Structure formats: C-alpha cells, structure tokens
Amino acid sequence: MSAGGGRATVVVKVGSSSVTRPEGGPDLGALAKLAGEVAALRQAGTDVVVVSSGAVATGRAVLGERPQPLLDSAAPSEGSGPRERSRDGRDVSLLQALAAIGQHRLLRAWDDALAGHGLVAAQVLLAPLDFGHRQQYLHARRTLAALLALGAVPVVNENDATADDEIRFGDNDRLAALVAHLVAADLLVLLTDTPGLFTADPRIDAEASLIAEVAEIDKALEAAAGGPGSAVGSGGMAAKLAAARIATWSGVPTVIAAAEEPGVLGAVVAGRPGVGTRFRARPRRLSARKLWIAFAVAPAGRLVVDEGAKEALVQREASLLPAGIVAVEGYFGADDAVEIAGRDGQVFAKGLSRHDAEALRRAAGRRSSELPPSVGEAVHRDDLVLLL
Incomplete structure (x- = not known):
C-alpha cells in the first residue's frame, strides 16, 4: 500500500x-x-x-x-x-x-x-x-x-x-x-x-x-x-x-x-x-502550515471582501489587500486567524491577519498609496488557504 x-x-x-x-x-x-x-x-x-x-x-x-x-x-x-x-x-x-x-x-x-x-x-x-x-x-x-x-x-x-x-x-x-x-x-x-x-x-x-x-x-x-x-x-x-x-x-x-x-x-x-x-x-x-491554518486554529474574526478581491484570491492566488475589504467583523490581533467571506456571507478562505481588527477597520477600502508603509497586505498569500 x-x-x-x-x-x-x-x-x-x-x-x-x-x-x-x-x-x-x-x-x-x-x-x-x-x-x-x-x-x-x-x-x-x-x-x-x-x-x-x-x-x-x-x-x-x-x-x-x-x-x-x-x-x-x-x-x-x-x-x-x-x-x-x-x-x-x-x-x-x-x-x-x-x-x-x-x-x-x-x-x-x-x-x-x-x-x-x-x-x-x-x-x-x-x-x-x-x-x-x-x-x-x-x-x-x-x-x-x-x-x-x-x-x-x-x-x-x-x-x-x-x-x-x-x-x-x-x-x-x-x-x-x-x-x-x-x-x-x-x-x-x-x-x-x-x-x-x-x-x-x-x-x-x-x-x-x-x-x-x-x-x-x-x-x-x-x-x-x-x-x-x-x-x-x-x-x-x-x-x-x-x-x-x-x-x-x-x-x-x-x-x-x-x-x-x-x-x-x-x-x-x-x-x-x-x-x-x-x-x-x-x-x-x-x-x-496551510493545513494548520485551515483546520487547526479557530478563527477570531471575519473579513468581508468585494468581488474583485475574491477573484484575485481565488483565480490568481494573490494576497488580500485592504482595498478589497468591505467589512471587518470581530476583535482580533495581528497573526490571529480570520475567515474571509464574500458579500453573500459565504466563507471561501481562511488566513492569518497581518494587522489587528481596528487597524484593518481604518484601512478597509483604501488603496495602498493612501496607507502608511507599515500597513501592507491584510493577509499574505503564504498565510491564506482557499476552502473551495
């Protein structure tokens, strides 16, 4: 076998x-x-x-x-x-x-x-x-x-x-x-x-x-x-x-x-x-590592993203940027696990957030050029797992 x-x-x-x-x-x-x-x-x-x-x-x-x-x-x-x-x-x-x-x-x-x-x-x-x-x-x-x-x-x-x-x-x-x-x-x-x-x-x-x-x-x-x-x-x-x-x-x-x-x-x-x-x-x-992210660590919050961000994550396996976030749910810290859902509420991914919830609420919907250098990806692709 x-x-x-x-x-x-x-x-x-x-x-x-x-x-x-x-x-x-x-x-x-x-x-x-x-x-x-x-x-x-x-x-x-x-x-x-x-x-x-x-x-x-x-x-x-x-x-x-x-x-x-x-x-x-x-x-x-x-x-x-x-x-x-x-x-x-x-x-x-x-x-x-x-x-x-x-x-x-x-x-x-x-x-x-x-x-x-x-x-x-x-x-x-x-x-x-x-x-x-x-x-x-x-x-x-x-x-x-x-x-x-x-x-x-x-x-x-x-x-x-x-x-x-x-x-x-x-x-x-x-x-x-x-x-x-x-x-x-x-x-x-x-x-x-x-x-x-x-x-x-x-x-x-x-x-x-x-x-x-x-x-x-x-x-x-x-x-x-x-x-x-x-x-x-x-x-x-x-x-x-x-x-x-x-x-x-x-x-x-x-x-x-x-x-x-x-x-x-x-x-x-x-x-x-x-x-x-x-x-x-x-x-x-x-x-x-991705198996652990997907199944072994409990999510502390949720990020709701627009269709463009969802397509980038699913089709191009890109990182999640603050510009694609439309809502931040829950209270979590940097490196905590978060679910990622579309506007329809369906969770399609999970990852480790690079910033705490309050920082992402302030950054949500804003382009990288509008944010300070310390605020980069919300979830890096190496820390993200598609659950489809």
Missing part, C-alpha cells in the same frame, strides 16, 4: 464508544480485538499509529458519581472568574480532571492488549502547538518516526489535562487527521459504532443506505451527517466527515468503518468492497 515501496503507515482512530463499556472503563474485549488486528497489520508490513478516545469515560468510571458534586460545591479561587465550559456546555475543569485520571489507565489497557501480541504501546500526548509551530511539528514527527522504527505502537491523545482552550483539539477525529498528515500516512481509518456514512440517519430513516465511496465532500454530504451517535462520544458523523476532509486535503485517503466488524482493519487496508465509506484523497495537497 505504501506509495514509496517501503512499509506503509496507517493511522487508526477509535472512538470512546468503541473502546469503553457503556457504564465506563475500558472494554477489554474490544481492545483485545483491535490489538489483534493491529498486530496482523504489523506482521504484514504496515506500521500503525492509534489515536484513542476514552480517557474521560475511563476517568468517570474510576470515580463514579463523585467528581461532579465535588466540583460543583468547590468555591472558585480568588480572581478565577466563571468556570470555563466546553462547546457542549460541560465543565472543562471536570473533563480535564477526568482525562488526567483516565488517560494512564486507558493506556495501560492498550498496553496489556498489545502485549498479548508481543507489541509495546507508547503514549504520545499532543497539543495544538505541536502542529502550529514548525520546530514542534518536526520534533513530533521525528518522535513518532522513531517509535515506529523501534516497533512500538504509538497511542495518541491530546494532552487534555493541560489544554488551555478546551478539553479537546475539537475532537479526536480532527486530531487523527492531523496526525495522519504528520506521519505522512498512507491511510486514515476512523473506527466508530456505525458501518460508515449513510445517505440519511439510519436510526430514523429505514431507506438510508451506506455510501461506499466519496470523491468530494460537499454541502449535501455534510447535511447528511448527523450529531453525536452515542452518550460517551464527543464527535459523531459530522466530526468524522470534517476529519475526512482534513485528511483528504492533505493527500491521505480516509475510511469510516465499524470498529466491531471482525477483521475490519485488514479489510479496509486491503480495500475490500462493502466495508465502510472510503474518501478519495485530493490530488493537490496542502502543506503542513
């Missing part, structure tokens, strides 16, 4: 519902099954990197019902302000505490399962900085390459206990897609509790059918993806579709498949028809 003729590399992401029991704690039977399939791939000459969810669910099982009352009754420290909440409204401090309790226990369960096949698990905790800072990116890539060369199986998760934004990178599906780019994977496999992507939600539509292959992820396909599929997961099909988009934009084909299907990893790697939904890789790959 490797394009270069050497050992292929597959990144396998496993969701919480696939590696933990409904009541919490690692599902040892499921882990044993997956470990056996990982061992079979390695025996056949394919390196495997695992991205495993389940730390929070494992931590919750360890403490039972104790953590929530304890945290709810705890007085906030002086000057701490309101408690931070995740996107779905949950207490971030609680989630981080549960992850810290559960992460090493989850890794131990993976290590025990892999040890049954003579393999060694290696814990790798990553943070957004590892993808956004080039030296950190190269260091992380070298570390993962060394682990694979040693015959270890990296088990990756976000460094949840110290994440300063939210408990997750967005979700582990997104993290897995970025890891696939990091290790130049030949394939990304997103294992979940459904057989793949359907034409509609099969839980409510009996006529829904499995989509075997996707050439391009469009809005109609995104509309077909529903919300979270289980009580313990944080992603759902929409998150997996977003991860597939990230991976395919970086040149990595992706498959969404059911974790519980016997021999699923071998079948997916072999390209067996009828197993999961396969997403084709785009022929034009994004660089690591």
Whole structure:
C-alpha cells in the first residue's frame, strides 16, 4: 500500500464508544480485538499509529458519581472568574480532571492488549502547538518516526489535562487527521459504532443506505451527517466527515468503518468492497502550515471582501489587500486567524491577519498609496488557504 515501496503507515482512530463499556472503563474485549488486528497489520508490513478516545469515560468510571458534586460545591479561587465550559456546555475543569485520571489507565489497557501480541504501546500526548509551530511539528514527527522504527505502537491523545482552550483539539477525529498528515500516512481509518456514512440517519430513516465511496465532500454530504451517535462520544458523523476532509486535503485517503466488524482493519487496508465509506484523497495537497491554518486554529474574526478581491484570491492566488475589504467583523490581533467571506456571507478562505481588527477597520477600502508603509497586505498569500 505504501506509495514509496517501503512499509506503509496507517493511522487508526477509535472512538470512546468503541473502546469503553457503556457504564465506563475500558472494554477489554474490544481492545483485545483491535490489538489483534493491529498486530496482523504489523506482521504484514504496515506500521500503525492509534489515536484513542476514552480517557474521560475511563476517568468517570474510576470515580463514579463523585467528581461532579465535588466540583460543583468547590468555591472558585480568588480572581478565577466563571468556570470555563466546553462547546457542549460541560465543565472543562471536570473533563480535564477526568482525562488526567483516565488517560494512564486507558493506556495501560492498550498496553496489556498489545502485549498479548508481543507489541509495546507508547503514549504520545499532543497539543495544538505541536502542529502550529514548525520546530514542534518536526520534533513530533521525528518522535513518532522513531517509535515506529523501534516497533512500538504509538497511542495518541491530546494532552487534555493541560489544554488551555478546551478539553479537546475539537475532537479526536480532527486530531487523527492531523496526525495522519504528520506521519505522512498512507491511510486514515476512523473506527466508530456505525458501518460508515449513510445517505440519511439510519436510526430514523429505514431507506438510508451506506455510501461506499466519496470523491468530494460537499454541502449535501455534510447535511447528511448527523450529531453525536452515542452518550460517551464527543464527535459523531459530522466530526468524522470534517476529519475526512482534513485528511483528504492533505493527500491521505480516509475510511469510516465499524470498529466491531471482525477483521475490519485488514479489510479496509486491503480495500475490500462493502466495508465502510472510503474518501478519495485530493490530488493537490496542502502543506503542513496551510493545513494548520485551515483546520487547526479557530478563527477570531471575519473579513468581508468585494468581488474583485475574491477573484484575485481565488483565480490568481494573490494576497488580500485592504482595498478589497468591505467589512471587518470581530476583535482580533495581528497573526490571529480570520475567515474571509464574500458579500453573500459565504466563507471561501481562511488566513492569518497581518494587522489587528481596528487597524484593518481604518484601512478597509483604501488603496495602498493612501496607507502608511507599515500597513501592507491584510493577509499574505503564504498565510491564506482557499476552502473551495
């Protein structure tokens, strides 16, 4: 499967519902099954990197019902302000505490399962900085390459206990897609509790059918993806579709498949028809930096541009100049990420702003000759990614 003729590399992401029991704690039977399939791939000459969810669910099982009352009754420290909440409204401090309790226990369960096949698990905790800072990116890539060369199986998760934004990178599906780019994977496999992507939600539509292959992820396909599929997961099909988009934009084909299907990893790697939904890789790959800009950093604002500026960005891959900006939305600083939209409100690009929001508001619509030398491009083309 490797394009270069050497050992292929597959990144396998496993969701919480696939590696933990409904009541919490690692599902040892499921882990044993997956470990056996990982061992079979390695025996056949394919390196495997695992991205495993389940730390929070494992931590919750360890403490039972104790953590929530304890945290709810705890007085906030002086000057701490309101408690931070995740996107779905949950207490971030609680989630981080549960992850810290559960992460090493989850890794131990993976290590025990892999040890049954003579393999060694290696814990790798990553943070957004590892993808956004080039030296950190190269260091992380070298570390993962060394682990694979040693015959270890990296088990990756976000460094949840110290994440300063939210408990997750967005979700582990997104993290897995970025890891696939990091290790130049030949394939990304997103294992979940459904057989793949359907034409509609099969839980409510009996006529829904499995989509075997996707050439391009469009809005109609995104509309077909529903919300979270289980009580313990944080992603759902929409998150997996977003991860597939990230991976395919970086040149990595992706498959969404059911974790519980016997021999699923071998079948997916072999390209067996009828197993999961396969997403084709785009022929034009994004660089690591542009992939980070497009998908790994949250936008802090939005720039609305006129038709001339949009044409220059899309057709000529030019930089965005202040003259083409008709509106500046939000409050952001220099080097923050911003969305770029047309007058119709449709976002078509994303980039890093060279100036803060107030400076761009003052410069918007003015030609370069009318601006001081310190105000150049609003977004340089090297820091801009088209999302079309």
